[in-house]
Amino acid sequence: MVKFDAKSGHAETLSGRLYALGRSIGVEDLDEEGFAAYELLVERPDSKRQEDLAAIRWLTCRKAARHLGMEPPARDPVAVEAFLAKNGPSYERARGFRPKLN
Numbered sequence: 074m075v076k077f078d079a080k081s082g083h084a085e086t087l088s089g090r091l092y093a094l095g096r097s098i099g100v101e102d103l104d105e106e107g108f109a110a111y112e113l114l115v116e117r118p119d120s121k122r123q124e125d126l127a128a129i130r131w132l133t134c135r136k137a138a139r140h141l142g143m144e145p146p147a148r149d150p151v152a153v154e155a156f157l158a159k160n161g162p163s164y165e166r167a168r169g170f171r172p173k174l175n
Contacts, residue, residue, distance in 0.1 A: 105148070106135050130157065137164035 076085040082094045103111055109128045131148050134156045138145035141164055146152035 106132065127153070130154075133157070134160075137161070140164060140167055 074084050075087050076083075078084070079094075084092045084094055086092070100108070100111060110132055113125065113128055113132075127150055130150075130153050131146075134153050135145045137160060138156075141160060143160070146156040
């Protein structure tokens with residue numbers, strides 16, 4: 074999030090997406106996915122910590138699953154890697170990512 078205006082109830086992400094905000098919630102209201110994202114934001118993840126990398130990959134899967142209209146994998150490293158291997162290219166195409174040229 075790059076802009077947040079509580080008074081107007083709007084937020085903007087780095088990618089330029091605009092969101093109308095809903096109700097205010099507390100940490101105790103978060104589900105497993107929300108709490109994992111919250112922990113990463115609050116704790117400033119260390120890119121070398123395995124549990125942070127695992128959480129980031131699992132959250133990526135959950136986002137991809139929503140965009141692709143499918144069930145996300147369990148929060149299990151093997152399931153996450155299998156999901157990414159199978160569905161990562163479809164998600165990238167759906168989101169308009171372009172392959173990197175060497």
